[in-house]
Amino acid sequence: MRSSFLQVLAALLAAAPAMQALGQSSLGGQGYVDLSVKGAAPKHLGAGILYGVPNDAAYTPDKAPVLPSDLFNGAGINVVRAGGAQIKAYPGFVSSLEGYKGRFNSTLQNYRYARAHGAQFVLLPHDLWGADSFNAAAKVYPCDNGNCDLYGKFLDQLISDLKSNDMLFGMHIDIWNEPDIQGFWPRSQDQWIQQYNYAYRKYRAALGPQVLLQGPTTSSQPNSGNVWWQKFGANIKANPDVQPDIYSFHQLQGRKAANCGNDPVVSVQGLEDVKKAHGLPDRPVQINEYAGSDEQTPAYSAWFLERFERSGAWGQRANWGMWHGLHNDMAKLVGGADQGAFYKLGDWHVYHYYTQVQRGVVARAGATGSNCYDLYATQEPDSGLIHILAGTRGQTGAYPVVVSSLGSVAAFKGKTSLRVLVNEIPYNGGGRVDGPVTVSHADVAVVDDKLTVNLDMKLDSAYTIDISVPPAAAAR
Numbered sequence: 001m002r003s004s005f006l007q008v009l010a011a012l013l014a015a016a017p018a019m020q021a022l023g024q025s026s027l028g029g030q031g032y033v034d035l036s037v038k039g040a041a042p043k044h045l046g047a048g049i050l051y052g053v054p055n056d057a058a059y060t061p062d063k064a065p066v067l068p069s070d071l072f073n074g075a076g077i078n079v080v081r082a083g084g085a086q087i088k089a090y091p092g093f094v095s096s097l098e099g100y101k102g103r104f105n106s107t108l109q110n111y112r113y114a115r116a117h118g119a120q121f122v123l124l125p126h127d128l129w130g131a132d133s134f135n136a137a138a139k140v141y142p143c144d145n146g147n148c149d150l151y152g153k154f155l156d157q158l159i160s161d162l163k164s165n166d167m168l169f170g171m172h173i174d175i176w177n178e179p180d181i182q183g184f185w186p187r188s189q190d191q192w193i194q195q196y197n198y199a200y201r202k203y204r205a206a207l208g209p210q211v212l213l214q215g216p217t218t219s220s221q222p223n224s225g226n227v228w229w230q231k232f233g234a235n236i237k238a239n240p241d242v243q244p245d246i247y248s249f250h251q252l253q254g255r256k257a258a259n260c261g262n263d264p265v266v267s268v269q270g271l272e273d274v275k276k277a278h279g280l281p282d283r284p285v286q287i288n289e290y291a292g293s294d295e296q297t298p299a300y301s302a303w304f305l306e307r308f309e310r311s312g313a314w315g316q317r318a319n320w321g322m323w324h325g326l327h328n329d330m331a332k333l334v335g336g337a338d339q340g341a342f343y344k345l346g347d348w349h350v351y352h353y354y355t356q357v358q359r360g361v362v363a364r365a366g367a368t369g370s371n372c373y374d375l376y377a378t379q380e381p382d383s384g385l386i387h388i389l390a391g392t393r394g395q396t397g398a399y400p401v402v403v404s405s406l407g408s409v410a411a412f413k414g415k416t417s418l419r420v421l422v423n424e425i426p427y428n429g430g431g432r433v434d435g436p437v438t439v440s441h442a443d444v445a446v447v448d449d450k451l452t453v454n455l456d457m458k459l460d461s462a463y464t465i466d467i468s469v470p471p472a473a474a475a476r
Contacts, residue, residue: 026397029373036405037364046308048079048316049331057106058327076355080114083124092130133183142195223270233278254292260372298462302391306374384411386467404450427460
């Protein structure tokens with residue numbers, strides 16, 4: 001979630017047809033899957049969202065539409081991150097207690113929906129404060145002039161409300177969002193560190209270790225040259241009692257990022273460099289906003305999910321909506337909220353395949369030639385079903401995928417051919433997509449214990465490959 005100017009700019013760029021050409025190329029990637037190398041059960045690391053769940057406060061004075069459970073569960077959403085942002089009727093704590101209560105009610109409704117559907121919740125106190133970059137009333141910030149008294153009253157109110165509404169289970173608190181950009185923190189980094197330490201200690205003293213605390217949640221990525229991260233690392237080293245339970249940052253550069261950039265794998269390695277420089281301990285990592293507005297297409301979504309699985313970081317999909325549009329589209333996985341009937345977008349089908357179809361255990365998979373290509377594969381050892389998700393960053397054309405060590409799957413031993421189903425998940429210009437489109441469904445020869453699937457990638461489309469024993473062979 002970015003500043004108002006950046007959100008408007010992002011919307012304009014996403015609407016421009018010329019944007020589809022950015023980064024389009026054919027870098028000659030080749031995919032591989034090695035079925036002899038098995039991992040653990042899938043964790044669905046990238047299946048979180050920022051906002052996108054309707055709530056009544058966001059629709060004031062009207063009632064919000066109800067998001068059908070099958071859409072939320074069908075996409076396998078496991079984390080919701082929210083805090084009542086961009087609600088005109090309720091500008092937040094810095095305007096009035098009433099302004100805070102409206103945003104808190106929005107947050108409470110989102111929390112209850114998330115928990116009822118088995119998802120964790122990440123709370124955004126900066127939005128409850130009123131610092132959502134749209135709010136003209138947010139001229140006062142925590143610990144201004146070295147005085148944290150007003151911030152302390154805000155935190156006391158919030159902590160009391162969390163306790164009284166039984167909101168501690170499955171709760172994370174993101175101490176302050178994107179403090180390295182003016183839209184959310186028009187103060188110095190020193191003042192931000194003061195408020196971070198102050199808030200961390202109050203939360204931990206009042207809520208204990210059950211509620212996980214995240215930080216620093218920068219818009220930029222950690223690396224040895226990032227001044228914000230270096231100073232944050234030095235603060236944690238000097239004050240080990242405020243070590244975050246989860247390291248967090250954002251990944252939002254968009255599809256024009258050079259050299260197949262905007263890559264979670266690279267960013268997690270940059271975090272390792274910061275940790276090493278300051279002697280910081282290992283902690284889970286959340287990239288709790290990922291994908292620029294022009295990267296929210298099936299091809300890019302699949303690529304991001306694959307890179308999260310490779311990096312080991314958890315991810316929450318960014319939301320570029322505004323006002324109540326921020327609260328109703330599952331971070332651009334669905335549409336139709338304001339037309340009275342929700343429908344699925346292409347990206348929803350990517351998340352559905354990733355979280356609902358790709359069962360069993362993770363198989364070794366990836367791509368050579370360029371980081372603009374990747375694969376994520378799972379196998380169901382008992383049935384012999386193989387599920388492969390293929391995505392790219394702006395690539396078109398030939399993308400051969402070689403699946404090897406077929407004989408390591410008991411059901412495939414001795415087979416001279418296997419049934420291969422290839423589906424395309426189209427973007428459709430960001431419009432309604434009722435389901436994947438079948439590209440091919442045929443038997444493919446097994447040669448030297450492997451088979452090859454030749455994908456012909458369309459820009460912005462993701463592809464799935466499902467491999468099984470041919471029906472006739474299975475019947476024998």
